[in-house]
Amino acid sequence: GEDVEQSLFLSVREGDSSVINCTYTDSSSTYLYWYKQEPGAGLQLLTYIFSNMDMKQDQRLTVLLNKKDKHLSLRIADTQTGDSAIYFCAESALQASGTYKYIFGTGTRLKVLA
Amino acid sequence: EAQVTQNPRYLITVTGKKLTVTCSQNMNHEYMSWYRQDPGLGLRQIYYSMNVEVTDKGDVPEGYKVSRKEKRNFPLILESPSPNQTSLYFCASSLSLTGVYGYTFGSGTRLTVV
Numbered sequence: 001g002e003d004v005e006q007s008l009f010l011s012v013r014e015g016d017s018s019v020i021n022c023t024y025t026d027s028s029s030t031y032l033y034w035y036k037q038e039p040g041a042g043l044q045l046l047t048y049i050f051s052n053m054d055m056k057q058d059q060r061l062t063v064l065l066n067k068k069d070k071h072l073s074l075r076i077a078d079t080q081t082g083d084s085a086i087y088f089c090a091e092s093a094l095q096a097s098g099t100y101k102y103i104f105g106t107g108t109r110l111k112v113l114a
Numbered sequence: 115e116a117q118v119t120q121n122p123r124y125l126i127t128v129t130g131k132k133l134t135v136t137c138s139q140n141m142n143h144e145y146m147s148w149y150r151q152d153p154g155l156g157l158r159q160i161y162y163s164m165n166v167e168v169t170d171k172g173d174v175p176e177g178y179k180v181s182r183k184e185k186r187n188f189p190l191i192l193e194s195p196s197p198n199q200t201s202l203y204f205c206a207s208s209l210s211l212t213g214v215y216g217y218t219f220g221s222g223t224r225l226t227v228v
Contacts, residue, residue: 041222106156
């Protein structure tokens with residue numbers, strides 16, 4: 001079945017790099033996404049990667065995809081206190097019905113220590 | 115501004131009293147969805163809609179109803195709320211389930227059923 005797994009918590013010091021990991025099960029996924037949820041707010045799309053890519057860089061964000069191991073990671077360089085939030089990994093998975101569905105992970109709460 | 119608007123943001127109600135949470139999007143998106151977010155469980159899909167008058171159950175539909183009479187609106191109805199429906203609810207819309215767009219989320223509705 002479909003499943004997206006993440007660790008629940010991560011704590012880093014300001015200025016260090018953060019790496020948030022995610023594993024997924026559906027090999028048919030075409031796109032994988034990272035969302036950020038700040039306190040009291042909805043989820044906001046941070047970045048995405050197409051399944052035929054290994055890496056995507058966007059300013060301080062680097063997404064790495066290991067399709068063989070079904071492992072996705074988000075690296076945040078020079079982590080700031082404003083990066084403290086919950087980060088969700090998601091995949092766009094093909095269903096038996098022929099339609100696609102977004103499957104979300106449980107979210108990783110990132111705490112940045114000053 | 116392109117957005118998904120949910121109302122109300124906070125709601126406290128009593129068991130059995132029917133309620134409706136409204137959701138509206140101004141992006142002409144065909145796909146809309148409702149999720150609930152609970153600690154340690156991530157986001158679970160309640161119902162979704164592929165287009166006007168086309169709705170289907172998600173992973174946790176029991177106790178909920180939806181309707182899609184117009185493209186922009188997708189209300190969530192709890193006919194007889196129970197305490198186990200206390201949760202944070204999100205409405206989301208998307209132009210496509212397989213593309214780079216991901217979801218646009220509303221700001222959330224925190225519901226407490228006593």
